Amino acid sequence: MYTAKRLFDLRGKTALVTGGSRGLGLQIAEALGDQGAKLLLAARKRDELEAATARLRARGIEADWIVADAARDEDIARLADDALSRLGYVDILINNAGATWGAPAEDYPLHAWDKVMNLNVRGLFLLTQSIGKRSMIPRRQGRIVNVASIAGLAGNAPGTMETIAYNTSKGAVVNFTRTLAAEWGEHGITVNALAPGFFPTKMTEGSLARLRVEYMCSRVPLRRLGDEEDLKGAALLFASDAGKHITGQVLAVDGGLSAVV
Known part of the structure; x- marks a missing residue:
């Protein structure tokens, strides 16, 4: 029998x-690492990866x-190969990499649409497919956590953001999650x-500067934005044995905003 504390223990997991x-x-990585998971981070910029890894090791x-x-x-194929070579297997896959682009729908550049879709949807699918097929399905276990967005649950309020590709891509992630959960459940994999x-990040800094933090907070029932700790508990729930009977679910971590719009 697990104690409640043991349910969140990730020692021995990758x-x-x-x-x-x-x-x-990085916030999610900290949460998983604090619970004992061995981590492998992937991103485009070496200097940021080195800094993040140093922070985690500290x-x-x-x-x-x-x-x-x-x-x-080609990078996704290499990433999957390198991850399995270094880790041996992947217990937990966090699909967090994403991009956005702002422009009116009628003038939205095709190259911007492709950039967002290739990263947020195509890349997510290809990496998940590879890790699932090569590591999780053979071992009949795995936790996949996709980072979607409340932007994938609805449109934007008039006069706020013009992010049709981002919203569309995150809507795709939502239904990708539900569909894959149904298909891979028989393999012991949760998705x-x-x-x-809204969390203050590099991706949102432009929108927050334009719309003002005070305005954004005024729309949120809890009257605040997300902080550096607010995703940790939810991520641990989905990544650990505490969530072993939860799959195909989308959890909004938004201070209640999606409940009122």
Whole structure:
């Protein structure tokens, strides 16, 4: 019988975190590492990966990194190969890498649409497919956590953001999560998604500067944005034995915003 504390214990587990060098990905990596998971971070920029890994190691977390662009097929193939070579297997896959682009729908550049879709949807699928087929299905176990967004649950309020590709891509992630959960459940694999609201990150800094933090907070029932700890508990639930009977779910971590819009 597990104690409640033991349910969240990740000692002996391995985790691959894309977009893990900063922001929400690094926050999730910290949570998994604090519970004992061995981490491998992937992102595009070596210097940010080195800094993130040093930060994790300073917390006593076993962590390493791989430079990879999750929007490029060849990088995804190499990432999967390297991850399995270094870790042996992947228990937990955190699909966090993502991009956005703002422009009116009628003038939205095709290259911007492709950039967002290739990273947020195609890359997520290819990496999940590879890790699932090569590591999780053969071992009949695995935890997949996709980082979606409340932008994938609805449109944008008029006069706020013009992010049709981002919203569309995150809507795809939501239904990807549900569909894969149904298909891979028989292999002992859970597939869930986090749908963050507004967190101060590099991706959101432009929107927060334009719309003002005070305005954004005024729309949230809890009257605040997400902070550096707010995704940790939800991520641990989905990644650990505490969530072993939870799959196909999308959890909004947004201060209640999605409940009122």
